[in-house]
Each structure stands twice: as structure tokens, then as C-alpha cells.
Amino acid sequence: MNCETCHLKELELEPTEITDVLRCILHTIFFHRTLSLVRPKDVDCDSLEVTYVQCGLPELEKEVDEKIEQFITWVEKHPNRRSQVCLSFFDEKHKHPGWFVNKTERIYWEQWFINLHVMGPKKYSKSNSSKKLTNIGVNAETSSRRATLESLESSINEVLFQIINFANEKKDHIPSIPDRIFNHEIMIPSSSDSVFGWNTDVIRRVLNSGHPYSL
Amino acid sequence: MASAAAGAASEPPMVEQVITEFFAKSLHIILESRSPYDSSRNFTRPSPPSSPLSGSQPRDRWFNLALRDCPAALENFDLWRQSNLEPLVIDIVLLQRDGAQTASAGAGRVVERWVVKYEVTRSGDGGRSGGKKSRSGSAQDHSLYRRAYTGSTVLLRSLYVLVRLLPAYRLFQELNSSGRIRPLSLSHKISSFVEPFTRAEDAEMKHYAFAPIETLLGHLSLSVSYVPVLEVAAAPEPSTPVGAELIMDYVGSPTTDFLRKFNSLPSDGIAPACFQMARRHSWSTEHGTAPSEPHGCLRLQPRVSTDNSLTARSHPHNTSSEECYPSPPLSPSPSRSPYTNPSSPYGSAPLGIPTVRAGGVGSRLPPSPHRKDKQPFSSPNENLTHSPIDKSIVTKDLVRLGDFQNEKPLQKVLSFGKDDLVYFRGLKLTRTSSKLFIMDELDERELVFAWEDKDTIIDQLNRIDLSEREDHESSQEVGSSLTRSSDAAIGILMRILKNAPGLREKLLTVPAAPVPQEPSSLRRVVTEEHGSGSSSSAVVPPDLLRSRTAADALEELKKYKEIRESILSRSKGHPHNTKMEEKPADGDP
Numbered sequence: 001m002n003c004e005t006c007h008l009k010e011l012e013l014e015p016t017e018i019t020d021v022l023r024c025i026l027h028t029i030f031f032h033r034t035l036s037l038v039r040p041k042d043v044d045c046d047s048l049e050v051t052y053v054q055c056g057l058p059e060l061e062k063e064v065d066e067k068i069e070q071f072i073t074w075v076e077k078h079p080n081r082r083s084q085v086c087l088s089f090f091d092e093k094h095k096h097p098g099w100f101v102n103k104t105e106r107i108y109w110e111q112w113f114i115n116l117h118v119m120g121p122k123k124y125s126k127s128n129s130s131k132k133l134t135n136i137g138v139n140a141e142t143s144s145r146r147a148t149l150e151s152l153e154s155s156i157n158e159v160l161f162q163i164i165n166f167a168n169e170k171k172d173h174i175p176s177i178p179d180r181i182f183n184h185e186i187m188i189p190s191s192s193d194s195v196f197g198w199n200t201d202v203i204r205r206v207l208n209s210g211h212p213y214s215l
Numbered sequence: 216m217a218s219a220a221a222g223a224a225s226e227p228p229m230v231e232q233v234i235t236e237f238f239a240k241s242l243h244i245i246l247e248s249r250s251p252y253d254s255s256r257n258f259t260r261p262s263p264p265s266s267p268l269s270g271s272q273p274r275d276r277w278f279n280l281a282l283r284d285c286p287a288a289l290e291n292f293d294l295w296r297q298s299n300l301e302p303l304v305i306d307i308v309l310l311q312r313d314g315a316q317t318a319s320a321g322a323g324r325v326v327e328r329w330v331v332k333y334e335v336t337r338s339g340d341g342g343r344s345g346g347k348k349s350r351s352g353s354a355q356d357h358s359l360y361r362r363a364y365t366g367s368t369v370l371l372r373s374l375y376v377l378v379r380l381l382p383a384y385r386l387f388q389e390l391n392s393s394g395r396i397r398p399l400s401l402s403h404k405i406s407s408f409v410e411p412f413t414r415a416e417d418a419e420m421k422h423y424a425f426a427p428i429e430t431l432l433g434h435l436s437l438s439v440s441y442v443p444v445l446e447v448a449a450a451p452e453p454s455t456p457v458g459a460e461l462i463m464d465y466v467g468s469p470t471t472d473f474l475r476k477f478n479s480l481p482s483d484g485i486a487p488a489c490f491q492m493a494r495r496h497s498w499s500t501e502h503g504t505a506p507s508e509p510h511g512c513l514r515l516q517p518r519v520s521t522d523n524s525l526t527a528r529s530h531p532h533n534t535s536s537e538e539c540y541p542s543p544p545l546s547p548s549p550s551r552s553p554y555t556n557p558s559s560p561y562g563s564a565p566l567g568i569p570t571v572r573a574g575g576v577g578s579r580l581p582p583s584p585h586r587k588d589k590q591p592f593s594s595p596n597e598n599l600t601h602s603p604i605d606k607s608i609v610t611k612d613l614v615r616l617g618d619f620q621n622e623k624p625l626q627k628v629l630s631f632g633k634d635d636l637v638y639f640r641g642l643k644l645t646r647t648s649s650k651l652f653i654m655d656e657l658d659e660r661e662l663v664f665a666w667e668d669k670d671t672i673i674d675q676l677n678r679i680d681l682s683e684r685e686d687h688e689s690s691q692e693v694g695s696s697l698t699r700s701s702d703a704a705i706g707i708l709m710r711i712l713k714n715a716p717g718l719r720e721k722l723l724t725v726p727a728a729p730v731p732q733e734p735s736s737l738r739r740v741v742t743e744e745h746g747s748g749s750s751s752s753a754v755v756p757p758d759l760l761r762s763r764t765a766a767d768a769l770e771e772l773k774k775y776k777e778i779r780e781s782i783l784s785r786s787k788g789h790p791h792n793t794k795m796e797e798k799p800a801d802g803d804p
Binding site: 031032036037039049051160168174177 | 276366379
């Protein structure tokens, strides 16, 4: 089975916007790939004028939030770095039982790479002020901040359109619809990783036996 | 149409059903987020979170997407199901209900056009599909069905997300969430044919098409043309929210039906040009007069709405209203409110003028809805809001109404009003502000009685005022009399002293009676004066007494001297002479 991959456009954002952005993107992907019965739930971002849709699965929301918190912790330790969050969907295949191997194998059929460039607030404001030296004062900062937010909102819209396009163009590889959410994994950089730290995590990932989201 | 019929004839029933449901679901998703209806953010159908299936309806099972009930969509869906697989065209229309847009209100402006259609392709129409069928049989069909169904499921999810990304969704949210009546509204039009846009419209729109879903004989497609930037929605939003709703309330409110109330006025002349202007403004949306009217109207509303809310004062730009109510407070009349904004020229503009003219404050004329108008709807804020300006208007109008001297009722109103106005000012400052505030808190039903009570209160207060004025005047009189005739007062004191008990006790009983025991010396003086004027008979005896005692004293003194001398002389030689001389002395007085 081919593993389709989608690399989403990189988003520049501040640490305070990580939660909104990641929630929006992750839940939009989940919504497109949760083909079991869902009751959509509209959610407005806290700091952005963007509305996204959740599947209405509390456990999934909890999982997403936990991963985002971990990612924020990582960002605090590694400021001003490009990073990637990967959402993978996989199937599990039972292997023949052996002495030294696991009984199940993950077969990834789709991966979404969310590219983020989280900039520290200080440097962020510096770069802004250097761009607009003529604008001095609070109003200038506010308008600059507003412009930055609008730019981010526009970028997020692009990313969401990208998700929509990809989700509809690449769908033949989707396994048959289960009665629950597809097996998935959200990978974030870890401290021992290089720039795209989740790679190590992929290597040493522990096979799980699926997720408890059953209907 | 023919192709659809051919497709319907050729597609397996399962796929046909998927297509039909796809149309219905698409319509439902679109209208759910465009038609003014609760969106799924308020989705509250009871179901355990762990089991989305519970409480789901059969329709929810299609594409595993449980949507909120949407009557408009379902109604149209039922209509749609009776027809064949024609294209489904959903136009989202932006309507503007402003007076200026009455001409175009019927048409509106299409801001989104969704087109869902099923097209039969040649490849599927010929013998290939038949060959497929014949070769692979039902397994192949099942595979195609599964693919079509999965594709539809994904596409409908994408549709669900997309309708929330487009600009019209923001407008929908605004219109749906605030609960306010706005001049903008979203409507939809469903048809089975594509009405072409004009070239300008088409150039303005953006287009997006989902990847089509392949079916056995054709494909399902869904596309949207949308206006990328809704200037219409963006521009009026900040200025509209207050206005439209208040217009409706204002016009519909019986309390603001000035004409009806003015029918009972003694004369039409009471309603001057200013009143007419106010009416013209307030009804401008219905008349749809000038292109600029909506703004004027919206700006007018705050004037009206200040009766209800302070927020409505946020548009103080109406020059016409300033013409109408140019009066800054004519007098710094005492304000009932610390919250009043004197800079606002229209605190209570339309209400204040006619009502005050109608009845004045203390008038008992039938058209006296002034307080009737104000009281029932007067939250404390309302009174607080427009009272001072209202008063200024009252003053001004009364002054202006003074010109209409040909009409006696008007003069009556005027005279009443002036008195009451002055009276109320004094009232507020001094004595009975509490009573006024109590009346302000009465509701409409109590108002009729309150009105009467108010009149009686006013009368009583007037009487108090008059009596006090009289007191004041009388005290002034007294004071002036005191200052004017202090000598007289001294004389009076002298008289009192002279009226003091005399040497002869038998005469004291008569003058002692008229001397009153007044609490205050002033009153005593006054009554003394009155007494001196009115009871002359009582005054005479003291005069007699006074003349007697004076003469007697001297005479007695003389007599005592004579007696003394006679005694002295008698002691010298003739004691009986003194008795002889004493007799004539007794008979002398």
C-alpha cells in the first residue's frame, strides 16, 4: 500500500498561536479522515478569525491537546526553529508470532507534515519594527500585529484548502471505512532529535494496538 | 436531463441512491451554514460522546455525517427527491433591506453559487460499463459503489469545511449570532439550471471545484463560485447594528405613534416643522426617500433609541436632526441625571417635542402624553438620559409656542407648562424630588393614576408654593413694615408697656384680654397690628386707662403732697382741715 504524503505550507507564527494553529490543522485533517459517523463541531480559533471543524470526539480532542502541549514544551526549549508535526494514519497488520518480533506491524497509508516556524516574540517584534521604522508607537504596533495576524489567517486558509484538495484528490488509498477512527499517530519533535526530530521517534516508536475511539 | 435519465437508468441502484443522497446532503450542509438557522456549533442533540450513533437519524447515517436538522434544507430536499438528477444550483443571495435598496431588494446579490451535478460520461454510457458488468459482476459494482461512497463521504466533509472558510460564513455568523435585526440578510435560491452571471459579476467571483467523484457511468461534481471579499458585508456592519433593530421597534411601538397622539391635539399648529422633520426621518425607511436616507435614518435612530439605550448615541452626525433640534440646553436646568451628555443634541428628540407640546407637564389636556410617553418606557436610565435636554426642549418649545397666541388652548398649555416648568425646577431642587422619582418608576398601567396623582401633587405643591410665596410675601411685608415703621413698633411696645397692669387693679381685667400669647414675636406683632386695626373697642379702655392713670398719678401725687402739707400744717395747728380737703379730692376724679 502506498503511503501518500502531504507537506503543508509552512506557517510562521508566534508561540502563543501554536495551539490555535495546530488544533485547526490537526482537527481539519482528522475530520477529513474520520469517515465513521461524526457529529461535526464548529470551533472558532481564540486568536484568529478562523473557524475549523472537529469530529466531536472528546478523546481525540484530548489527545490533540496533549500533543500540542508537548510540542509547546519542545518549542520553549528550542526557540526560533523550524519544526514539523507529523500526523500519520496507518493500518495494523498481524504478523506471524515469533520469538523476537512484535505481533503487529504498522502500515502507514497517509502522512501529513505540518511545517511550522515558531519565532520568539522578541525577535518577531524586532523584525517587525525593523521593517517599519517609520511607524512608532502603539498604534503602529497594533496595526502591525493585526497585519501579521491577517497574514497568518490567510496562510491558514491556504493550508486548509491544501488539506481539502489533497483529501479529495488522494482517496483511493484509504482503507475501508471502519466503525471507528482510523489508527493514527501524532509525532512531534523530541529533545534528542535533529531538526526534524520526529524521525528518530518514528524509528523507535512503540507499536500500539490502535486507539480506543470506537463507536 | 436526458443524460441524467440515461444515467439513472444505467447506474446501479446503490450508486443511484448514493447520488441522490449526495445531492441532499450537499444541500443540507450548504444551507445549514448559510440559511439563518442554528449552526452545528449549537448542536445539542442528546447523545453520549462515546457513541455518536445513539440518537442519530437514518439520514445521519448517510456519509456518516450527522447534521443538525435544517427545515429549509429538508423541505427542498423532499422537493428535490421528486425530481430527477438534475443539476442542483444553490444561490446564496445577499439581501439589503435598506430603503435605498428597495429597488434591488427583490433581486439581491448572489455572493455564492453552488452547483452540484451528476454527469454521465461517454465512456460509462457505452458498452464498456456493460462489459464491466458482465465481466466482473456484482463484485465490481460493489467496489465502485464503495469508492463512490467513500469519495462522497470525504467530499462532503470537505464541503462542510469549505463552507466555513468562505467569506459568506462570516456574514452568516454575524447575522445569526447577534440576534439583531439588520439591514442585511442572507437568502438562498434553489434551481436546476445555472443562470449565467454578468461579465462583471463573473470577473469578480472566484471559483473552486472539488475533485469529481467517479461513479460507474459518470461522475459527481461540486463547485462553487463565490465573491472573495464581501465589501457590502464588511462596510455596513459597524454602522448598522444599532440602527435597524431600533427602527423596527421605534416604528412599531405604539408609544411612538405620534400622529395618533397628535390627533387629539387641539390644533395641528402644535406640530411644527420640527415635528414633521422628526417624523420624516423616523419613517424614512418605509418611504425610501433619498439614497442617503438609510444613513440618516440610522443616525436618526440613536436619537430615538436614546430613550432605551445609551449606546445609541454613537452616531451624532445628523445635521438634519441638528436643524431640528438645534437647542443646546437653553437653561442649565437641574439635571435628573449625572449620566446625561449635554453635547448630544438629541437625547430624546422625537419624543420630547411632541409630547411636551402636547400636554406640558402639568396640563390636564387630553393630548398630554408627555409624561405618559416618557414614564412607561422610562427606565431610570431613560429619564436620566434625556431629562435635561428634554427640559431644554420644553423650555424652548414653550417659548416658541408662545407665538401661537391665537389659540387659547395652546395658551393654556403654555401657561400651564411655564408654571409647571418653573415649578418643577424648584421642586427638584428643594422639596419633592423623591416624589418625582417615584413617579418615574411607575409603569405604564400605573401611569394613568400616576398622571392624576401627579396633577394633584402638582396642585398641592403649587398650593404649597403659593402659600409659601404668600408667606414669603407676607413676611416680606412684615419685614418691610418692620423696617418701614420701627418707630411705630416702638410705639406699639410703648403701648404694651402702657397697657401693663395699672395701679388700679379693677381696670386691669379689661385690657388684659386682647394681649395674645403668640409663639413668635413677629406673628405677635402682626396680630397686634391686626388686632389694633380690627378691635378698636378693646383698644379704647387702655386709652382711657392710660389717661386716667397719668392724670391720677399726678393728681394723686399732688394730693399726697397737699395731704402731706396739710398734715404737716395740721400737726402744727388744724388737724380737721385735712379731712375736709380730702373729701373734695376724692370727689374730684
